[in-house]
Amino acid sequence: MPEHILSAFDRDLEAIRARVMRMGGLVEEALLNAARALKARDEALAAEVRRGDRAIDALELEINESCARLLALRQPIASDLRTALGVMKIAGNLERVGDYAKNMAKRANVLAQMRPIEGAPGSIKRMAREVHAMLSDALEAFIREDAALAEDVRQRDLEVDQMYNALFREFLTFMMEDPRSITACMHLHFIAKNIERAGDHVTAIAEQVIYVVTGELPGESRPKGNRDVYKVIPEGEL
């Protein structure tokens, strides 16, 4: 896209984009660190993730304020308007992912006090890494204005959903075999659910990128995973 005649307009937009990338970077880090803290039972790292959430929230506020300023002073239209609107939504979604990372860090602290559940933190970390990779690509798609890459991110959410379903079943088995594991498994399940949710937010970010670049929000063509989680399991099979 050619430059604006008014160069201050370009500088404003660049500053907003840079803030989104900074916020995205912090969220990526929080997600990975929370998963690491969980697996390594590292309470110091978990505390760091929890403290870091404030910076993420502050950036969201800053992004919204600079977008409001842009709307009021520059009255952007067409792709400029889509950027301002898209960025506000992207910042909102990043903030949610940051919250989930913080929540995971909190539960990592609690879980560190309990008897470990074999294998679960490893599976959760794999799932977090997958969402992290999606987030990296979504941010890359945003800055490169690459709708195809954003669409690829969107499609990958299915894998995260499948990982969650598998974990869900695994936790059920654990809890049935050993009722003493219920508290830990409940925490682990919330963590898995939150990462799955984080994947949805990353998908929403990818959709906003597509909107900003093409002017159209993608339709409902995203693959949906199986709905096992919602199935009522007959008592005999438990």
Added chain:
Amino acid sequence: MNNCSQGTKVTARNVNVWYGDNHAIKDVSVDISDRMVTAFIGPSGCGKSTFLRCLNRMNDTIPTCRVEGELCLDGEDIHDARVDPVELRARVGMVFQKPNPFPKSIYENVAYGPRIHGLARSRAELDEIVEKSLRRAALWDEVKDRLQAPGTGLSGGQQQRLCIARAVATGPEVLLMDEPASALDPIATAQIEELIDELGRSIAVVIVTHSMQQAARVSQRTAFFHLGNLVEYGETDQIFTNPADSRTEAYITGRIG
């Protein structure tokens, strides 16, 4: 029979305009709907005023100007020998880019059209038309105590509104407005936009404007002109959120195209 669309208020087919050797409008075809506001936008010199003047044969008055192509009002060729240009211009009213009040009183500026077209049966009725038109143009309060003063003695923005009052006084079927708010303060601008909105419900209004926000606010359709070509024409919502042509995008977002 001509190539004009039925049911469209104004139709232009393959219109070309030259000023001497200068090819100012290049093969423009467009349908302008009734009861709708259509905005013409584009960089200075791209031909907006020229094309607007085609719609009521105002270019006939410019000696170097040559117009070719088909132009219809309600499906009838406006260049047909039976069409009287003066009558045509009463049906297709115009507000010019530069305010041009007659060297007469404020009252006469507005009353002139209705009087020659026999729209008022009495002085009282004429008074009523003048007041209503001046109110619609958001000028009444400023001039009601000096209706006999010369129109040329008004400020630039007041003259512009006087010309708008004059244009609406005859009750045209189509109103062409060339930058009608260019010299107006924000309050008068809002009042004129309100008038355009109201007129657009009953007649066809075509407005030329350099304010992208204004075009987006008041119109339902937008046409983007560039170097004499009609580059893009469509729903205003779409043009301002997701234009199809990169030249449109560059222009409306203030980029170097």
